[in-house]
Amino acid sequence: MSASPDWQTDYDVFAEELADDPYPIMAELRAQCPVAHSNRHEGSWWPTRYEDVTHVANDSDEFSSSQVSVVPLKLVHPGGVVSMVMMDPPEHTELRRLLMPFFSANNAERYRDLTRSICQDLLAGMSEGDTVDVVSAYTRQIPPRIIAAILGVDPVHADDFTEWAEGILGGGMRDPEEVARCQTLLTEFLQNEVVARQESPGDDLISELLAMEVDGEPLSPAVVFANMRLMLIAGVDTTWSAMGTAIWHLALNPDDRHSLVDSDESNALAVEELLRAYAPVTMARIAKCPVQLGDAQIETGDRVLLSFPAANRDPDVFPEPETVQLDRTPNRHVAFGYGQHRCLGAPLARLELQESLRELVKRFPDFRLADPRAVTWSGGQVRGPRALPLVLG
Numbered sequence: 001m002s003a004s005p006d007w008q009t010d011y012d013v014f015a016e017e018l019a020d021d022p023y024p025i026m027a028e029l030r031a032q033c034p035v036a037h038s039n040r041h042e043g044s045w046w047p048t049r050y051e052d053v054t055h056v057a058n059d060s061d062e063f064s065s066s067q068v069s070v071v072p073l074k075l076v077h078p079g080g081v082v083s084m085v086m087m088d089p090p091e092h093t094e095l096r097r098l099l100m101p102f103f104s105a106n107n108a109e110r111y112r113d114l115t116r117s118i119c120q121d122l123l124a125g126m127s128e129g130d131t132v133d134v135v136s137a138y139t140r141q142i143p144p145r146i147i148a149a150i151l152g153v154d155p156v157h158a159d160d161f162t163e164w165a166e167g168i169l170g171g172g173m174r175d176p177e178e179v180a181r182c183q184t185l186l187t188e189f190l191q192n193e194v195v196a197r198q199e200s201p202g203d204d205l206i207s208e209l210l211a212m213e214v215d216g217e218p219l220s221p222a223v224v225f226a227n228m229r230l231m232l233i234a235g236v237d238t239t240w241s242a243m244g245t246a247i248w249h250l251a252l253n254p255d256d257r258h259s260l261v262d263s264d265e266s267n268a269l270a271v272e273e274l275l276r277a278y279a280p281v282t283m284a285r286i287a288k289c290p291v292q293l294g295d296a297q298i299e300t301g302d303r304v305l306l307s308f309p310a311a312n313r314d315p316d317v318f319p320e321p322e323t324v325q326l327d328r329t330p331n332r333h334v335a336f337g338y339g340q341h342r343c344l345g346a347p348l349a350r351l352e353l354q355e356s357l358r359e360l361v362k363r364f365p366d367f368r369l370a371d372p373r374a375v376t377w378s379g380g381q382v383r384g385p386r387a388l389p390l391v392l393g
């Protein structure tokens with residue numbers, strides 16, 4: 001990994017310094033730049049103001065979702081069918097409308113009890129005084145089990161899901177062979193599941209999608225496959241990264257930790273503020289035409305990063321943005337994106353965060369970092385701790 005000597009003109013989205021502590025760098029860019037540029041990884045622009053990030057996210061006339069990764073990524077799309085996150089209107093609008101009911105807040109509640117019991121089971125295996133890497137023993141375990149339930153697949157595959165999602169979105173992004181290996185395994189697995197549901201439908205999202213129609217025609221298995229693959233990639237790495245960073249914050253801030261379990265309301269507000277302060281996901285768009293953004297002249301075909309983490313710390317929108325205030329209201333954070341592609345899984349992610357943090361703090365009210373130097377971070381598309389040893393108390 002190469003160091004980034006000049007953040008305004010030569011940043012590296014994978015720089016270790018950026019993964020370890022991105023916020024001072026973002027604050028400096030926002031105050032001085034505020035749209036940075038780099039030629040690394042085939043070039044990109046990096047707007048850091050809330051107004052610019054939300055403008056790019058929301059303007060599908062000028063910016064396309066045809067590539068949403070922070071660096072060029074060779075994804076193979078069986079049958080040439082891409083998932084909804086890579087579509088522009090009007091194709092995107094129709095597919096999103098079909099999927100919305102499944103991801104509504106009411107429907108997501110179906111998974112709250114399951115989430116809580118997964119958390120409780122994982123915590124039951126830990127004891128006061130233990131030193132535990134909470135990433136491998138806890139956060140990494142929760143989202144893939146929920147996705148398995150949604151897709152109606154055996155939870156025994158949860159570890160595979162995490163490995164594939166990380167291989168495609170996480171550390172694997174810089175390693176084309178790892179991306180290809182994980183894609184092949186994920187593709188084979190999901191294609192088999194789609195065939196199995198065609199033969200024997202169940203009470204799960206794959207079966208529901210196979211039964212849906214657009215203009216009187218059923219959705220093709222290729223469309224179902226592409227969007228199930230998206231669920232796996234979008235719902236796993238993102239959520240456990242957000243959980244891990246929240247736990248890191250709570251380990252360092254005992255008052256916040258204790259206030260989190262006061263009531264359902266304080267728990268829900270705290271989750272929003274932790275999402276604001278530590279938004280894990282950065283996406284991208286490709287310019288469809290020349291666009292002026294601040295001082296930056298963006299040309300057709302240029303990649304523009306959607307730094308939701310930077311937008312969420314813009315002082316023009318959030319008073320004292322660098323301070324975590326768990327009862328912050330209003331809180332118009334964009335951790336789940338903005339505009340047409342705003343995260344469909346947000347209600348589910350919220351309840352996974354609420355339950356996982358509450359159960360951990362209830363069971364171990366006094367956990368702390370075992371060794372701050374042992375904490376490691378991933379950066380790039382999804383930021384979060386990859387090792388987080390805690391002493392449980």
Ligand code: HEM
Nearest residue numbers: 084085234235238239242281283336337341343344345349
């Ligand atoms: C804390 C956890 C999560 C975060 C921070 C997050 C963040 C995001 C963001 C920023 C986007 C916008 C993409 C864009 O503008 O290009 C997005 C889209 C999406 N997310 Fe999430 N996500 C999370 C969890 C989930 C979960 C649990 C699921 C589903 C199981 C999910 C499914 C999706 C889908 C399907 C889209 C595409 C929506 C569209 O294209 O219309 N996400 N997510």
